[in-house]
Amino acid sequence: MEKFLQWIEAKFMPPMAKLAEQRHLRAIRDGIISTLSLIIVGSFFIIVAQPPVKAWSDAIAPNAGKILIPFRLTTGLMALYAAYGMGYSLAKSYKLDGVSGGVLSLAAFLLLTIPVNVDAVLTAAQKAGVKGAAPIGGWVLPMANLGGAGMFGAILAMIFAVETLRLLKKYHVTIKMPEQVPESVARSFEALIPAAVIIVVVWFIRVWLNFDIQKFLMDVFKPIQNVAGNSIWGVIVPIFLITLLWAAGIHGVSVIGSILRPFWLVALEQNAQAAAAGTASTQLPNLVPEQFFQWFVWIGGSGATLALCILMVFSKSEYLKRVGRFSIVPGIFNINEPIIFGVPIVMNPILSIPFIIAPLVTGIVSYIASAAGLVGRFTVLAPWTLPAPFGAYAATNGSWAAAILTIVNIGIALVIYYPFFKMYEKKMLAEEHAAANNQLSM
Structure with a gap:
């Protein structure tokens, strides 16, 4: 066993230590960790909505939908929050502006989900014939791929967005503002061209080519997920x-x-x-x-x-x-x-x-x-x-x-x-x- 551990220390340990500090993996780890406070708090609303005691559960049942709203907007949107956190972390590792990296990653991720027009959808009150109830209408964003199911899409969007920002800045394909301009304004203009490239590319792939990256990634990773989650x-x-x-x-x-x-x-x-x-x-x-x-x-x-x-x-x-x-x-x-x-x-x-x-x-x-x-x-x-x-x-x-x-x-x-x-x-x-x-x- 001692010789085996020595072999691990000499041969196995160096590449594993290097892998642990690989910037993209570190960004994924740090970005996901940044969401934990929201996920922990949101998860506890499940306990409140579905308590382990049947008498309590029956009493709470009429209001369970309302109680679960914080869960749906925290844990149910974990990939959304992680996209920003991962983008921020990866941008900082390149000594780029973290806010720009996070915002561009978030934008790229959201563009992977096509909004749905729900005009003419009525509220439950209207359907019940309540007078004066306002209709729910307009464009909505389906939440199915904004939670855990969208994590792989968030990772891919983050890598694409931050690497695009890095490459365009490296080759000076950005708008440079005079020194007198406030830093926050200069930062926004510096990210203008990268934002245009990222948005156009993701929009073209998702909308015009109708390539559902989220579904593709889930299909690719489904065998691994089944092994990791159930085997x-x-x-x-x-x-x-x-x-x-x-x-x-x-x-x-x-x-x-x-x-x-x-x-x-x-x-x-x-x-x-x-x-x-x-x-x-x-x-x-x-x-x-x-x-x-x-x-x-x-x-x-x-x-x-x-x-x-x-x-x-x-x-x-x-x-x-x-x-x-x-x-x-x-x-x-x-x-x-x-x-x-x-x-x-x-x-x-x-x-x-x-x-x-x-x-x-x-x-x-x-x-x-x-x-x-x-x-x-x-x-x-x-x-x-x-x-x-x-x-x-x-x-x-x-x-x-x-x-x-x-x-x-x-x-x-x-x-x-x-x-x-x-x-x-x-x-x-x-x-x-x-x-x-x-x-x-x-």
Whole structure:
């Protein structure tokens, strides 16, 4: 195992570290993260509209549509917000104006959706014969591709818009204003020609060629999305790669999450929409959005390290006991850098084995439980710092079985970590005794 970890450090780690900092992937990661506050708040309106207690749910049902409006305008528009955030981040990485990059990305993304004319559509009040009710008319923008389903389109629009802005500025195909002109005005004129190119190109492709880029991208990525969202391989492969990278000292979630997060967000949004439509928690379309890993697998952080924290608190090794005591409180709230770098787990051939195996086992157990309908599936983006049972309960919109499963998984992780922990504890005790003897002999 030690030679394997050395090989990872020498051969595997450099390209993965480089991939994690690739500017486009970093922009995607930062742009999506910028939307999380909206998505978290919006997701909780599903819990309010569809509470886990039937009596409450029946009482709220007449107003459920009104309660869900914040959800539809936050989580339901996540790709819209992400388009701006990603464009801003990528433009800044090129030392371009971030606002211009965000606005142009947003414009390119919106142009991928053709507005619909709904003149003559009447309000429910008119249909019911209420006098004085005004008609709803004009052009509206369908929301279907502005949420998770449109994330791939948002990414493509962002790359096209910012790269166009960069290339035109590089070759000085912009309008340069005198220095006396206010910066905000100069910035707008500088983006004028890039905006014209971006809008005309996207308009021509989407409208005149009638090429639905959103549908094309969804068709292309559908096999990957199905694997990522519903397959056992969508559980095993990410867990293995993330823990392997962490064992080598690379933030595995940053690397793998940058690639898979768009698929996970699509899966979560589809579940949330199905839940808002009244689908039972155990019958939602996707088993494995990112929250599956957060609450069933990464209990205490990547590697399911809360179990190791618990073992270390009662360790005979003075060093491990101290690390366990200052790591367990952060671990309860899913922060495990203290234990990963304090033990350390990084480049540790003994503890790296359960660090990889425990999440794989709990991930497979949780997948089987979810596929069998024994636990609720995920609809809510709950704050990741919640203790696991509470987070699982909130994120599944009130599934007690999901909360119980997290406790079962902690027990499984304890069993897997225990023999490796005792092996490492024995090694640390020998070192501590040797150090104490050296002190006495001096």
